[in-house]
Amino acid sequence: MNDLPIGTREIFKSDFLPSYFDFLGSRTHPFDMSENRLVVEQQFIWDTYLESFPVNITPRSPVYNLVQQRSYEWKAGFGKAAFAAVSELWALDEDRFGTAFGRAEYVKWALGWRKPFSWENGDDFVNPYHGPLLLAVLAKHFDETNGKYGYGNPCGALALSATAVGRALSAWSSGNLEKAADFGAKLSDGEWVSIINNALAPHLQGHTDTTDSLIPDNDDEDDRSLLVSGPQLPP
Template sequence: MPTSPSTDLKDACTDKLSLAVWAQGVEVPTVFNTTGNKRLAGTAVDMPPSKRIKTDEVRKEERPDTMIETSKPVWKNSHLPPGCLDSNTWRGVFIPTIAYAAGGENIDPWYIDNNMLVRILMKAWKVVYGKLSSTDNPIYISSPVYDVSKQRLDEWRSGFGSAAIMMITSLIASKSITAAYERQSEFARHWLYGNRFLFENASSNDKKEWTGMWQSTFILETFSAHLVYTQGRVPVDELRSEEQLCRTALALSAAAVKRTFNLLSTGKMSFEIRTRTAVAKGKKNAAQKSDVPASNGDLWEASISNDETFSEQLWGYDSRMFLKAIMCVPAENMLEIIENAKPFMKAAARGGGSETDSVPEDKDFVDLFDFR
């Protein structure tokens, strides 16, 4: 069932003026340099205190003296405790479990406090691998388990950006939208206008009639990449993992989709198109993982400017502002969003996308905080 307009969401949020201005598509905190239009980091907003995961101080005696080093080693999977990788338990169970916690509630999209991360790792480790030894605890700040887990979480965040790129590339290729920059830019601006890309139903000229916020195909398909990544996770009662509603993951999904349309609208995302004839020539022209097939048999591959990564520096502000709005969405609506994303998991797993119908453009703004 699509969500309906309400003023409660707006009233429930703090910092109403800046939120409303940002939600209408006017990004006041965004600044531009004098040599180009590269987006610079916005000011991070304070997240509400955690209701799910408490931050506990890690006692100094739990940290070995070897932590104090002049140069930090680069830990890899081979440095993990013996048996950790057996039966694909690390990548198939442990990492999905901590990624699910990182994408839950009241967790900053881009930064988890060191002590909080240690606590998450410890609680997850006890469920996945068994009780931790008081004399040989493998989890502490800068330990192999800690650092490799952080690496995997960085990859998890980057995955939202990759999923959105592949999804939009698939859409453009399947709809046979011309390769001309002007046409693609027009297409992207259409969806960026008023944050239209968030809504499932946005055909009305009256923005207050737009419904299904956070349930557009763009959002659901990108969000489904998180559901795919966290398959294999196990419940962790001490983290109340079954109560987590993936709000942070949804915020990252929205930021990733917005970034993709922004790249497309400014020409910082382009496509290499290999014709059906070239594809058929031989193995060296075989489809790569990042290739997306068009309706005519051509293969499309997206190319992104090197300085436009999906990162906290460029998209931290938007991610946190999205999260502030998402934190006000009722739990039953979040459960509905999660269920509606599940049919897209197959497309997310193969790196492709599904077709999305276009919606007529209008020129008014929309205040996201009037919707649920």
């Protein structure tokens, strides 16, 4: 924060960063935008909340570098939230999840056909995009953005939430916690395009049945594709 102009730190934390995270969370490719696109949005948000402290944001300028650092911390936070959510799940039902076998059985089910973890009722595939673990992670994003900036449907945040939960569950696949991949690793543009296309393909083909059409039947589909295609968020 030492690179910020004097007098801007509190507004930067309370308004600039939440607004910028809301922007990132509403992008289908939140980490594959050009530097120029990021600079334009950063400058717009700065001028909105900190107009009395003129700053010219450019790629690799002090403010830009600070925002990028906070952005990757925001992304990594999804992974931390997912591991916390899974750990809380184990603690809620020690009779079922108190053994490695019980945890491994749940993970096998949760990551199975149609990714049951992403549904409110994963046994009957009822109410997609409302899986308790997934919503617990997405809530972290809503908490950080304060729910007041209006960038729109948080499709990127949904995708990151799905990825985070999938990785957290995979780390427990043996029933004991294994070392998980770094959630801060960069997602390539090709990965994001594949994720979005998998989610949107059924709509482009004219399907209308929500329960069947939004979830690909291929067990190898990326977990993130389950959550990207514009669901109605819970109130």
